[in-house]
Amino acid sequence: xxxxxxxxxxxxxxxxxxxxxxxxxxxxxxxxxxxxxxxxxxxxxxxxxxxxxxxxxxxxxxxxxxxxxxxxxxxxxxxxxxxxxxxxxxxxxxxxxxxxxxxxxxxxxxxxxxxxxxxxxxxxxxxxxxxxxxxxxxxxxxxxxxxxxxxxxxxxxxxxxxxxxxxxxxxxxxxxxxxxxxxxxxxxxxxxxxxxxxxxxxxxxxxxxxxxxxxxxxxxxxxxxxxxxxxxxxxxxxxxxxxxxxxxxxxxxxxxxxxxxxxxxxxxxxxxxxxxxxxxxxxxxxxxxxxxxxxxxxxxxxxxxxxxxxxxxxxxxxxxxxxxxxxxxxxxxxxxxxxxxxxxxxxxxxxxxxxxxxxxxxxxxxxxxxxxxxxxxxxxxxxxxxxxxxxxxxxxxxxxxxxxxxxxxxxxxxxxxxxxxxxxxxxxxxxxxxxxxxxxxxxxxxxxxxxxxxxxxxxxxxxxxxxxxxxxxxxxxxxxxxxxxxxxxxxxxxxxxxxxxxxxxxxxxxxxxxxxxxxxxxxxxxxxxxxxxxxxxxxxxxxxxxxxxxxxxxxxxxxxxxxxxxxxxxxxxxxxxxxxxxxxxxxxxxxxxxxxxxxxxxxxxxxxxxxxxxxxxxxxxxxxxxxxxxxxxxxxxxxxxxxxxxxxxxxxxxxxxxxxxxxxxxxxxxxxxxxxxxxxxxxxxxxxxxxxxxxxxxxxx
Numbered sequence: 001x002x003x004x005x006x007x008x009x010x011x012x013x014x015x016x017x018x019x020x021x022x023x024x025x026x027x028x029x030x031x032x033x034x035x036x037x038x039x040x041x042x043x044x045x046x047x048x049x050x051x052x053x054x055x056x057x058x059x060x061x062x063x064x065x066x067x068x069x070x071x072x073x074x075x076x077x078x079x080x081x082x083x084x085x086x087x088x089x090x091x092x093x094x095x096x097x098x099x100x101x102x103x104x105x106x107x108x109x110x111x112x113x114x115x116x117x118x119x120x121x122x123x124x125x126x127x128x129x130x131x132x133x134x135x136x137x138x139x140x141x142x143x144x145x146x147x148x149x150x151x152x153x154x155x156x157x158x159x160x161x162x163x164x165x166x167x168x169x170x171x172x173x174x175x176x177x178x179x180x181x182x183x184x185x186x187x188x189x190x191x192x193x194x195x196x197x198x199x200x201x202x203x204x205x206x207x208x209x210x211x212x213x214x215x216x217x218x219x220x221x222x223x224x225x226x227x228x229x230x231x232x233x234x235x236x237x238x239x240x241x242x243x244x245x246x247x248x249x250x251x252x253x254x255x256x257x258x259x260x261x262x263x264x265x266x267x268x269x270x271x272x273x274x275x276x277x278x279x280x281x282x283x284x285x286x287x288x289x290x291x292x293x294x295x296x297x298x299x300x301x302x303x304x305x306x307x308x309x310x311x312x313x314x315x316x317x318x319x320x321x322x323x324x325x326x327x328x329x330x331x332x333x334x335x336x337x338x339x340x341x342x343x344x345x346x347x348x349x350x351x352x353x354x355x356x357x358x359x360x361x362x363x364x365x366x367x368x369x370x371x372x373x374x375x376x377x378x379x380x381x382x383x384x385x386x387x388x389x390x391x392x393x394x395x396x397x398x399x400x401x402x403x404x405x406x407x408x409x410x411x412x413x414x415x416x417x418x419x420x421x422x423x424x425x426x427x428x429x430x431x432x433x434x435x436x437x438x439x440x441x442x443x444x445x446x447x448x449x450x451x452x453x454x455x456x457x458x459x460x461x462x463x464x465x466x467x468x469x470x471x472x473x474x475x476x477x478x479x480x481x482x483x484x485x486x487x488x489x490x491x492x493x494x495x496x497x498x499x500x501x502x503x504x505x506x507x508x509x510x511x512x513x514x515x516x517x518x519x520x521x522x523x524x525x526x527x528x529x530x531x532x533x534x535x536x537x538x539x540x541x542x543x544x545x546x547x548x549x550x551x552x553x554x555x556x557x558x559x560x561x562x563x564x565x566x567x568x569x570x571x572x573x574x575x576x577x578x579x580x581x582x583x584x585x586x587x588x589x590x591x592x593x594x595x596x597x598x599x600x601x602x603x604x605x606x607x608x609x610x611x612x613x614x615x616x617x618x619x620x621x622x623x624x625x626x627x628x629x630x631x632x633x634x635x636x637x638x639x640x641x642x643x644x645x646x647x648x649x650x651x652x653x654x655x656x657x658x659x660x661x662x663x664x665x666x667x668x669x670x671x672x673x674x675x676x677x678x679x680x681x682x683x684x685x686x687x688x689x690x691x692x693x694x695x696x697x698x699x700x701x
Contacts, residue, residue, distance in 0.1 A: 042083050043070050045103045052098045058091040077109075085109040085133075093117055099124035109133035113159070116140060121165070126151045137161040137183070144168070150175040157181040161207070169193045174200060185209035185233065198223040205231035209257065214238045219258075224249050235281065236260040243287070245270050257281040259304070264288070267305070272297050283307050283328065291315055291329075300324055306352065307331040314353075318342055326350040330376065333357060338377075343387075344369050354378040354400065361385075362406075367392045376400040378424065386410065386430075391417035400424040402448065407431070410454075414438050426470065427451040439463065449474060450494065458495070462487050472496040472518065479503075480519075485510040496542065497521040504543065509533045520544040520566065528553050528572075535559055544589065545569040552590075554579055568592050576600060576618075591615065598630050 043064060050062045061073065071078035077085035083104050093115040101107075101124070108130050117139040123146055125131060132154050142164040150172040152158075156179060166188040173182070174196035181204060182197070190213040197206065198220050206229060208214075218241040223232075230252050239261035247256070248270025256271070259281045266289035267282060273294075279302040290312030291305065301323050310332040318327065319341020325348060334356040342348070343363030348370040354377060361384035366375060368389040375390055378400045385408040390396055396417055407429040414420070415437030423438070426448045433456040434449065440461060446468040454471070457478035462469075466487070472494045479502035487493075490511050496518045503526035504519070512534040520542045527550035528543070538559050548570040556565070557579025564587040565580075572593040580588075581600030588603070588611045596617025603611070604622050612618050612627055619630035 038082050039069065039071075042104055045100060046070055046076075046083075048100060049098065053093050053095045056092050056094075058093075079106070082106040086111065088112045088115070090114045097122040097124060099127065101125075102127040102129075104128075106130060111135040112139065114138040118142075121146050121149070123148075129154075131155065132178075133157040135159040136163065139163055141165060142188075145170055145173070147172050149173060152176065154178060159183040160187065162186045164188050167191055169197075171196055173197065176200070177202070179203060181205040183207040185211065187211060189213060191215065192217070195220045195222070198226060201226070202228060204228050204252075207231070207233040208237055209233045210236045212236050212238065216240055219244060226250065228252055230276075231255040233257040234261070239263060241265070243268055243271070243282070247271055248273050250274065251276065253277055254299075255279045259283045259285065261285055266290075267292060267310075269294060275299070278302070278323075280304065291334075293317065295321065297321075298323070301347070302326045304328040305332070310334060312336075314339055314342070314358075316341065319345065321345065323347055328352040329356070330354040331356075335359065337361075338363055338382075340365070342366075346370055349373045349395070352376045354380070356380055358382060362387055364388065366390060367396065371395040374398045377404070379403045382406060384408075386425075388413060390414070391420065394419060396420055397443075398422045401428065402426040404428055409433075410435055410438070415441075418442055420444055422446050424448040425452065430454055447471075458484075458500070462490070465489060467513070468492040470494040471498070474498055476500060480505055480508060482507045484508050487511060489513055492516040494518040495522070499523060501525070504528055504548070506531055506533070509535055512536065514538055516540040518542045520546070522546055524548060526550070528556075530555065532556065532559070536561075538562055540564040542566040543570070548572060551575070552577055552580070552595075556580065557582060559583070563587070565589070576603075599625075599627070 046062055047064065050059045070076055071081065075087050076083055084106050085108065089111055093112065096117060096119045097112065107128050110125070110128070110131060110133065113135045119141065120143040121141060125134065131152060134155060134157065137159050138161070140163070144167040145160070145165055147170045149170065153176065155176050158176065158179060159181065161183045164187065168191035169184060169189055171194040174194050177200065179200050180202055183205065185207045186209065189211050192215050193208055199222065203226055214237045216238040219239060224244060224246040227250070229250055232253060232255065235257050239258065240263065242265030243258065243263060245268045247268060253274055254276050255278060263285040265287060267287055269292035271277070271280065272292050273296050275297065276299060277297040278299050280300065281304045283304045284307040286309060288309035288311070291310055291314070293315045295315055295317035298321065300321050302325065304326070306328045312334065313336040314329065314334060316339045318324070319339045322345065324345050327342065327348065327350070330352045335358065337360035338353065338358060340363045343365035346369050349372055351366070351372070351374065358377070358380040359382065362377060362382055364387050366372060366387045371393045372390060373395050374397060376398065382404040383406065386401060386406055388411045390399065390411065391413055397419055398421060402424045405428065409432035410425065410430055412435050415435030418441055420441050421443050422445060427450065430452040431454065434454060438447070439459040441463050443465060444463040445465050447466065448470045450470045450472040452474055455475040455477070458476060458481055460481050460483045467489050468491055470492065475498065476495065477499040480500060482505050484505060485507035488511070491513050492515065494516065497520070500519065500522040501524065504524055506529040509529055509532045514535060515537050517538065517540065521544070524543070524546040525548060528548060530553045532553065532555040539561050541562060541564070544566045549572065551574035552567065552572055554577040557577045562583055563585055565585055566587065566589040568589040568591045570593050572595060574595065575597040576590065576595055576599055578600045581602030588608050590611055591613040593615055594617065595615040599612060599618055599620050604620050604625060606624065609626055618627050620627040621630050623629055
């Protein structure tokens, strides 16, 4: 017995070596063979898919290869050598989904979003028995969602956004009890959605957004029962009525979007008590009243309450939201000041408070502690200086502070703000010079300075991307520099009502993109340039109220798209070029100059009745124009053809010749009559020879 016991380990070893290990190797080889067969089968399915979609270039790499497996292709995810996910996004697929796609027996996820797939809902996918994730969004599917969609019982994610699905959303969707994510937004549904959706207790994301053909409805009473819901989005879905206070019971809620609906009532204070709430969108509705002042939703990153009827103050508690990056309260009726704490928020990048009734000064710390990108406080009653450090972190893109009562000089730091794209500073009380670097800020596209007390000369150089400068109603002075020809991208230049002097340089006419040039009410003088180089896109030209002299250049009449021309209140002289009459002008003002001659035929129109006043030398042929009537000779001359002109020249000659012939004839007739008289007198004297002078004298006695 002891000997037998001592040999047991050896027996176990021989058993394992001669029986178990060969079996294990055999089973492993069988498993490897099976896996290899599955991979071959699935490869053939993929190649067949590519062929059925007419071999799109985006799938050109789907080819059989001995060097690598299809599991390495970027669209494919495998587990244990078998395909579990197809991520076919942005591949320009233009054909329907074939039924053999379900030959991929282990497929759990299918994402074909952002393609051009047509047809009805692909019910062939009912045969993909393990499918839990389906995304058909951003395609051309149409027709109804099938009423038996609940056959896909294992679905956890269903995304059908931005398609052309229509009719009612079927109630059968509410029977997909495992759904965690349901997106049905931005389609053509023209009926209703089933309220039973709000009974899907596992839902974490629900979006019905941007379905403006939904029948008007109120928020369902039971939607607040979705305790797991993190993302809830129903903007532009014809919701009316109020936001229920019970929304505060949705403890998991992180994203709430009810924008663009005709909602009424007040914003419930319970929203700002949601501990996990990160993004709140209730803009473009009819909610009113004040914003709740107690804010305990410390995770808020976005607050968008714009375009409502909100009144009262901006909550001081907003200045405690350390994660807040975007605050949009514009287009309301808010009053009071901007809380100081908001200016010190470390994450704040987007501030939009325009079109309210805010007053007081702007907190000076804006931009100092945060990466500020947009700062908009326009159309309020704000006063004081602009914060010095708006671009402290070098991220400011847009600045809009127009139509306030701001004053002082512009911050010098704006001249070092290379990121700035748009600066709207108009209609305030700013004074002093524009920071030199601001003109040259490399990303600046629009600079609006009108309606201030700014001074200084026009810059020699501008930002290469600047397309719009509005600087009217200021005190800019000096000449327009000849380097203006380098302002190549300029589309609009409005420098009216300043103190600019000198001539209008020819270089200004080299701006090929210019559509609007307003230089009225300055002190410009001299002749206008006769060589207009590249004003092919100019639609508006106003040089009125200056001291310009000389003739109107003929080439102004060749600006084919010009619709507004104002040269009034100058000292221009000479004729109006006939080419001006060929323009399709809806505004023309040449009044108060020294123009002379007849106005072009095309301009003798009641539309231009007041376009030529205070030019004593001008005349018109029509008496209804408020001008002197041209004399008849000038009228005939102006209307005559070359033939008529010849007749006009020859007619006086013919009349003169006729008169001459009459005179000659009269003289000849008189001579003949006189000769006859003399002959008769002689005969009478001879017949009365006894008549003597003495007899005549005696007769007198």
